Amino acid sequence: MSRLLFGTDGIRGTVGQSPITPDLMLRLGHSVGRVLKASFAKPTVLIGKDTRISGYMIESALEAGFASAGVDVLLTGPLPTPGVAYLTRALRLSLGVVISASHNPFFDNGIKFFSASGEKLSDAWEANVEAMLEQPAQWVDSAALGKARRLDDARGRYIEFCKSTFAGDLTLRGLKVVVDAAHGAAYQVAPEVFHELGAEVVPIGCSPDGYNINAGFGATDPAALVKAVRESGAHYGVALDGDADRLQIVDATGRLFNGDELLYALVADRLSQGQPVAGVVGTLMTNLAVELALRKDGVDFVRARVGDRYVLEELLSRGWTLGGEGSGHILALDRHSTGDGIISALQIFQAVIRSGRSLADQLDRVKLFPQTLINVETRPGFDWRRHPPLLQMQQSIEAELGSSGRILIRPSGTEPVLRVMVEADDARLAASCARRLADSVQVPSAAGTP
Numbered sequence: 001m002s003r004l005l006f007g008t009d010g011i012r013g014t015v016g017q018s019p020i021t022p023d024l025m026l027r028l029g030h031s032v033g034r035v036l037k038a039s040f041a042k043p044t045v046l047i048g049k050d051t052r053i054s055g056y057m058i059e060s061a062l063e064a065g066f067a068s069a070g071v072d073v074l075l076t077g078p079l080p081t082p083g084v085a086y087l088t089r090a091l092r093l094s095l096g097v098v099i100s101a102s103h104n105p106f107f108d109n110g111i112k113f114f115s116a117s118g119e120k121l122s123d124a125w126e127a128n129v130e131a132m133l134e135q136p137a138q139w140v141d142s143a144a145l146g147k148a149r150r151l152d153d154a155r156g157r158y159i160e161f162c163k164s165t166f167a168g169d170l171t172l173r174g175l176k177v178v179v180d181a182a183h184g185a186a187y188q189v190a191p192e193v194f195h196e197l198g199a200e201v202v203p204i205g206c207s208p209d210g211y212n213i214n215a216g217f218g219a220t221d222p223a224a225l226v227k228a229v230r231e232s233g234a235h236y237g238v239a240l241d242g243d244a245d246r247l248q249i250v251d252a253t254g255r256l257f258n259g260d261e262l263l264y265a266l267v268a269d270r271l272s273q274g275q276p277v278a279g280v281v282g283t284l285m286t287n288l289a290v291e292l293a294l295r296k297d298g299v300d301f302v303r304a305r306v307g308d309r310y311v312l313e314e315l316l317s318r319g320w321t322l323g324g325e326g327s328g329h330i331l332a333l334d335r336h337s338t339g340d341g342i343i344s345a346l347q348i349f350q351a352v353i354r355s356g357r358s359l360a361d362q363l364d365r366v367k368l369f370p371q372t373l374i375n376v377e378t379r380p381g382f383d384w385r386r387h388p389p390l391l392q393m394q395q396s397i398e399a400e401l402g403s404s405g406r407i408l409i410r411p412s413g414t415e416p417v418l419r420v421m422v423e424a425d426d427a428r429l430a431a432s433c434a435r436r437l438a439d440s441v442q443v444p445s446a447a448g449t450p
Contacts, residue, residue: 005133006126008307012101012110015054020109022061028111029065030139031132032095033146035125036071040094046151048076048084049099050185050242053210054109058099062111067146068139076154078208080185080244081112082340083158089118089337090157100185100243103220106211118337119316120309155189162193165335166346170353173198176234177349178250180225182218183208184242190342194238197346202232205239214241219248219328219341226254236349236359240341245308246328247341249348251359259328260287261363262348266332267299267322268362269351281314281323281331283307284408287368288423306410308339369405370427372434376418376441384409384418384441393440397422397433405430407437 005011005019011028013020019028036043045066049055055078063073074093076084081098088096096114104110113121177199181187187206195201204224205217217224219241229237229250237250249257257265263280270277279300282290286303294301302318304310308329315323315333324330330344352359384390394407401407405424412419418441422434 005130006123008309009102010098010110010112012104012108015052015057015107015109020054020058022057025058025061025111026065026068027133027137028129029062029071030069030137031065031135032097032113032129033066033069033071034138035128035132036094037069042070042072043094044072044074045095045097046074046076046084046088046091046093047097047099048079048081048087048154048185050101051078051183051187051208051210051213052099052101052106052109052242054106055099058109058111062097062099063148067148068137069146070140070144071146073146073148074151075148076151078185078187079154079158080189080240080340080342082245082336082338082343083154083161083185083189085114085118085338086158086161086336087151087154088114088116090161092116098243102243103182103214103218103241103246105215106213114338120312120338159189159192159196162189162340162342162346163197165343166197167350167354170350171198172349172353175236175349175353176200176202176232178202178204178225178228178232178234178237180205180217180222180228180237180239181244182214182220182240182242183212184214184218184240184244186240186244186342190238190240190244193342193346202228202234204228218242219246222248222250222256225250226256230254238341238345241328244341245339247330247344248328249345249359253360255360257359257363258326258368259324259330260290260326260368261366262328262344263322263324263330264290264293264366265351265359265362266330266344266347267294267297269347269354270322271297271299272355277322279318279320281311281318281320283311283325284410285326285421287326287371288406289366289369293366312338369423369425370430371421371423372427372430373419373421374434374438375412376420376438378411378416378418378441380416382411382416382418384411387441389440389442390437393437397437401429401433405433407433409437
């Protein structure tokens with residue numbers, strides 16, 4: 001079933017423009033409520049949000065929509081996305097709702113949904129919601145309206161859950177950590193978690209004003225973290241994004257470790273503890289060096305489509321627990337049902353403390369392959385799979401690279417652009433091959449044919 005409203009990570013857009021308008025949010029809450037009532041006699045949903053000023057408007061509209069369908073609502077206020085997923089499962093609720101646009105600027109916002117088990121919902125469920133939106137509203141009568149209340153201890157519950165994923169015989173005492181919450185949903189939670197486990201915490205990006213989320217701070221803009229780590233003499237820095245499901249880590253030298261490296265570090269730690277790792281799921285963009293290192297360790301590796309929801313689907317289908325993306329979405333399903341930046345950081349620090357080795361030392365055998373990505377403008381509907389010059393060049397370069405590199409070609413899902421990526425153990429070779437591939441795309445004129 002095709003989806004028009006939902007993207008790869010829920011619904012997202014610019015506030016005040018469809019679909020992020022109060023009228024559509026009210027209808028969305030009503031429609032989701034009706035879908036829920038097909039499975040639950042009296043559904044209760046949990047609504048959390050990040051720190052964007054638009055969160056107030058969207059929260060109110062969704063609350064009214066759910067109530068009009070006869071659904072009760074619990075409100076958490078600002079809380080990381082994985083916190084909503086955890087509480088939805090822990091409180092045996094029907095659905096978790098997150099109001100956030102993740103790493104986007106403040107003028108965007110969006111909606112994510114989690115099932116009763118704390119997992120992201122399927123494409124089919126989202127398609128059912130879209131179909132319900134097309135139906136006339138069915139307002140319940142006054143006696144059947146839903147009620148709303150605040151969940152006052154949401155933050156404390158989630159803090160304790162995060163701490164419970166860290167080994168009970170270990171402590172962060174003696175570790176100085178800069179914590180950058182991107183002025184987002186984790187601005188209160190993240191510093192407290194690391195502090196309560198014993199770390200000396202230097203908070204930055206923890207003063208939201210409704211407008212500064214992700215602005216110059218956080219996982220997608222780590223320069224402030226690197227600066228703060230160096231100036232404070234910290235051992236490590238942790239950067240989260242606006243809703244805290246994404247992670248970047250910096251060490252005392254200013255070296256930035258991306259999600260691919262952190263995922264490998266988690267696997268290596270499990271193996272060092274004698275824990276079996278049947279396999280790992282990455283994405284089409286996962287660095288080849290990580291795949292080669294995992295296979296050398298005897299760990300199977302498969303690639304899913306880009307997007308943590310697709311990594312999760314692949315993990316569940318195979319019964320595996322570890323996966324992630326280079327952007328910092330890391331899944332450890334034996335710790336949480338979804339990606340969690342705070343918990344991922346705790347797992348990394350656990351590995352550092354157990355081994356007595358720095359993160360850089362643990363990753364000394366994983367030398368990331370240089371990647372060159374070129375965006376090639378095309379016209380709408382351009383079918384690169386039927387473009388002989390590109391296909392011929394692709395075949396030639398694949399033979400040239402052999403096992404020392406790879407090619408990834410994929411169209412953008414939002415604009416008429418073809419993304420051409422080449423990865424090789426030599427940076428100049430990667431750049432040369434990518435340029436030759438991009439140049440082989442002879443974009444036809446509007447009147448021409450491919």
